Amino acid sequence: TQLLEQSPQFLSIQEGENLTVYCNSSSVFSSLQWYRQEPGEGPVLLVTVVTGGEVKKLKRLTFQFGDARKDSSLHITAAQPGDTGLYLCAGSGSSNTGKLIFGQGTTLQVKP
Amino acid sequence: NAGVTQTPKFRILKIGQSMTLQCTQDMNHNYMYWYRQDPGMGLKLIYYSVGAGITDKGEVPNGYNVSRSTTEDFPLRLELAAPSQTSVYFCASSYVGETEAFFGQGTRLTVV
Numbered sequence: 001t002q003l004l005e006q007s008p009q010f011l012s013i014q015e016g017e018n019l020t021v022y023c024n025s026s027s028v029f030s031s032l033q034w035y036r037q038e039p040g041e042g043p044v045l046l047v048t049v050v051t052g053g054e055v056k057k058l059k060r061l062t063f064q065f066g067d068a069r070k071d072s073s074l075h076i077t078a079a080q081p082g083d084t085g086l087y088l089c090a091g092s093g094s095s096n097t098g099k100l101i102f103g104q105g106t107t108l109q110v111k112p
Numbered sequence: 113n114a115g116v117t118q119t120p121k122f123r124i125l126k127i128g129q130s131m132t133l134q135c136t137q138d139m140n141h142n143y144m145y146w147y148r149q150d151p152g153m154g155l156k157l158i159y160y161s162v163g164a165g166i167t168d169k170g171e172v173p174n175g176y177n178v179s180r181s182t183t184e185d186f187p188l189r190l191e192l193a194a195p196s197q198t199s200v201y202f203c204a205s206s207y208v209g210e211t212e213a214f215f216g217q218g219t220r221l222t223v224v
Contacts, residue, residue, distance in 0.1 A: 006154070033210075035213075040217075040218075041218075042116075042215025042217060043155070043202075043213075045213070048210070048212070088154055092210050098160055098162040098168075098209040099170065100145060100157065100160070100213060101157055101170075101171065102156075104154040105152075105154040107152060
């Protein structure tokens, strides 16, 4: 069974602070995706990382895929209240069976 | 562009009743998924399909059934509803595995 463990599960910070969210597994993933979900809506894709060691940047968000392709991180610089939401990592495993599974999510609250 | 459409948006069921959650997509995606999300948590995969006529179990399939007779539609059937099935249900689709998954708006189901 492939599992994705996210940490922390909940994070409450002040505007302007930096933070990192982790997504870990004992399994190898051919790619990992990061989604953001707002209340009452479905998740929306932020980024997909494919290559071990890959780093992708999306404005103040930096995503990294571990060298062994078992883990990933999301770093937010100078968080803003608009970053508040549920952040989810997802992957479909090394064999790409189509079984897209999600981590349990990290709820981020950024206070002004 | 409709994307992924789920109906109904809200439903209250009595214990033991049955219902079908409808999901249709107009993007000609091969892969479709059903997830449930409990409050403040990530998404648990119920069933998925990699094409018409092909379905497979996810992480939490008990109490649910699916069918995929067309590329567009992927209904989820709940038989003998139980309080443990109270959740928000999301349908999603993607062109192929490991590409962006597009989500519907969700169905909020309460079993009383």
